[in-house]
Structure formats: structure tokens, C-alpha cells
Amino acid sequence: xxxxxxxxxxxxAVRMRVRTGELTERRLAxxxxxxxxxxxxxxxxxxxxxxxIADLILRGxxxxxxxxxxxxxxxxxxxxxxxxxxxxxxxxxxxRIDPGQRFPDGVSPVEFYPxxxxxxxxxxxxxxxxxxxxxxxxxxxxxxxxVLLDQSEGPRREADADSLYVVSRNDExxxxxxxxxxxxxxxxxxxxxxxxxxxxHVPLGERHVLEVVKARIAWIGRETACGMRWLPxxxxxxxxx
Numbered sequence: 001x002x003x004x005x006x007x008x009x010x011x012x013a014v015r016m017r018v019r020t021g022e023l024t025e026r027r028l029a030x031x032x033x034x035x036x037x038x039x040x041x042x043x044x045x046x047x048x049x050x051x052x053i054a055d056l057i058l059r060g061x062x063x064x065x066x067x068x069x070x071x072x073x074x075x076x077x078x079x080x081x082x083x084x085x086x087x088x089x090x091x092x093x094x095x096r097i098d099p100g101q102r103f104p105d106g107v108s109p110v111e112f113y114p115x116x117x118x119x120x121x122x123x124x125x126x127x128x129x130x131x132x133x134x135x136x137x138x139x140x141x142x143x144x145x146x147v148l149l150d151q152s153e154g155p156r157r158e159a160d161a162d163s164l165y166v167v168s169r170n171d172e173x174x175x176x177x178x179x180x181x182x183x184x185x186x187x188x189x190x191x192x193x194x195x196x197x198x199x200x201h202v203p204l205g206e207r208h209v210l211e212v213v214k215a216r217i218a219w220i221g222r223e224t225a226c227g228m229r230w231l232p233x234x235x236x237x238x239x240x241x
Contacts, residue, residue, distance in 0.1 A: 003051075007049050009068045010049065010058070010068060011042065013063075013068070014043060014061075018043065025043070028057070028060065028061075032053075032056040032057055032059075086116065086117055087116060088114065088115060088117050088120055090112060090114075090115055090148065091107040091111075091127060092107060092112060092113060092128045092130070093106075093107055093108070093130070094107055094108040094109075096129070096173075097130070097132065097173040097175060098131075098132035098172075099132070099136075099172060099173075099174050100172055101172060102171055103171055103172060104173065113146065115148060119148065119218070122150075123148075123218060124151050124152035126148060126150060126151070126218070127148075127149040127215065128146060128147070129166070130146060130147075131143065134175060136190065136191065137175055137176075137190055138190060140175075141164070145220055145222050146220070146221040147166075147217045147219065148217070148220075148221075149166060149214075149216070150215055150216045151214070151215045156213040156216065157180075157209060157210070157213075158180065159177075159178040159179060159180055159216075160216065161177075161179075163177075163216050164176070164217040164220075165214075165215065165217065166213075166215045166216075166217065167187060167202075167213055167214060168211065168214050169187070169200075169202060169212070173214075175217065176188060176189065178213055179196075180209060183203065184201055184203050184204060185202045185204060186201060187199060187202060188200075
């Protein structure tokens with residue numbers, strides 16, 4: 001839809017009113033303050049309808065641009081509000097998930113990452129984060145990996161056996177596989193994954209499990225010589241505000 005289309009429709013609407021006797025050029029001139037010869041020339045196409053004259057006609061006839069739209073056009077535009085956005089920007093944690101370092105307590109005020117809307121549809125308060133190198137998680141993650149985090153409470157309360165989680169252990173941020181007991185959380189690394197007796201035992205004490213298990217990793221992207229490897233195959237650079 002372009003403004004020129006609306007101009008054409010406005011002129012056509014006025015012509016129809018004049019043709020049917022509902023309106024005269026003289027009366028329209030009185031309503032708008034535009035000279036009758038100018039209105040005559042506009043209606044017969046000898047003069048172009050300027051935006052200023054168009055506004056005067058709209059006010060004089062007490063109609064708006066919405067009245068020039070077809071019902072189907074209004075319905076089509078309204079339906080777009082219910083279609084998921086193709087891409088959405090996700091805030092980036094202000095600091096890396098780094099063993100030995102304090103868990104990031106906020107998001108960057110300037111860095112955001114775009115993700116396909118379909119990837120985010122089922123996630124609660126999605127966040128992006130950068131990972132630091134963790135020797136205990138070699139072959140699963142690497143330093144510099146970008147992860148998409150799902151903060152939904154359900155998957156954090158009852159951990160999925162195949163998913164990786166971001167965990168706050170003594171306030172430091174780490175990535176682990178998680179199993180939950182009655183009063184403890186058990187953390188597995190790549191070396192201990194197949195040996196439950198070697199899993200790290202983290203007592204909950206007075207803490208809720210959601211204070212320890214911060215988020216489920218929904219997606220991992222890895223920096224390569226050819227750029228970021230995305231799922232699906234998309235090269236989506238970071239943006240800043």
C-alpha cells in the first residue's frame with residue numbers, strides 16, 4: 001500500500017459523491033477553504049492532489065485514511081501481528097560462563113543476537129551467552145561458543161537427561177549435564193557422564209533448585225575459520241544498540 005494509491009482512492013471517492021449528487025464542488029470548496037476551480041481541476045485530473053489539499057478534503061468530509069482502505073487490507077495487516085517474527089534479538093549476558101568466575105548477574109546494555117523466531121517460540125525469557133574454555137567439558141563445548149539459553153522453570157526443575165545446563169556452583173558459572181535428587185543436584189562432565197558414581201554432588205541446603213540450575217542450553221553455535229556455525233545454516237552477526 002502506497003500513499004499515491006490512497007490519493008487516487010480519495011479523488012475517486014469525491015468524484016463518486018459529486019456524480020451521485022451527494023456533494024457539489026461548490027460545497028466542497030466551502031468545507032475545505034479550497035477554491036472551486038482548483039477542486040474542479042483536481043477532480044478532472046488536470047491538477048495533482050497534494051498532501052495538504054488531501055488533508056483538507058479528509059477533514060472537510062470527516063473521513064480518515066482508514067476509510068480509504070478495503071476491509072481485506074485491514075484484516076491482512078491485523079493478521080500480521082499474530083505471525084511470529086522471522087528473527088528476534090536476544091540479549092547477551094554481560095560476561096562469560098566461565099569456571100572459576102562469578103556467574104554474570106546482568107545483560108549487556110549494547111549487545112544482542114538475532115535468532116529465528118521459530119527457535120524462540122517455546123523458550124521462556126531467552127538469553128544468549130558466551131562460554132569460556134572448560135577442560136572438564138572438552139568435546140561438548142569450547143571457549144568462545146555462543147549458546148542460546150532457555151530459562152523455563154519446568155526443564156530446570158526436572159532436568160532433561162540429554163540437555164546441557166548452565167549451573168551456578170558456589171556462584172561460579174559452569175556448563176554441565178544435570179540430575180536432581182531429593183536434596184541435591186548432581187553434575188556430570190564429559191569424563192563422568194557414563195559413571196554416575198563420579199558425578200559431582202551439590203547439596204541444595206536452603207536453596208531452591210532454580211537458584212542452582214540457571215538455564216537449559218537450547219542451542220550451541222561455534223566460531224570456526226569460516227565464521228559462526230549456526231543451526232539452521234544462517235550467518236547472523238551480532239548487533240548492538
